[in-house]
Amino acid sequence: MKLLKVKVARPMSMDELVRQVEHGTLRMCCDAHDFRDELLVIIRNCDRLQEYLGASAPAGPQAERIARRVKGNSLRLKEFCAKLLSTTDDTNWKELATKVSHEYEKLREDAGLLYRVVVPQARFGVLGVAL
Helix, strand or coil: CCCCCCCCCCCCCHHHHHHHCCCCCHHHCCCHHHHHHHHHHHHHHHHHHHHHHHHCCCCCHHHHHHHHHHHHHHHHHHHHHHHHHHCCCCCCHHHHHHHHHHHHHHHHHHHHHHHHHHCCCCCCCHHHHHC
């Protein structure tokens, strides 16, 4: 019988999440190696977002709606980045970086919006800037 390893999410504050994420800089990639490194950063950030959303339920219908969107977008982006990491063809990494960058920007915008809704006294979406 196989035992499954289960990671239990612990509650964290939005500010703690902001401190944990790393800033992704896909536009600064010079080669396929840099691109792969940035994909790993994005995957880690998606994991942290999902951990936060799994342990913390934002209150209110608007926050819940945005949280569902952030969770769905981060899951899709993580799967896409993992798939790209598993491929060995690096010839079109610039095109792929553009696609990933576009999707990551959407996630950043939604995460920033979630921060503004969850932390209404904030002037702007700190989480979106941190990602």
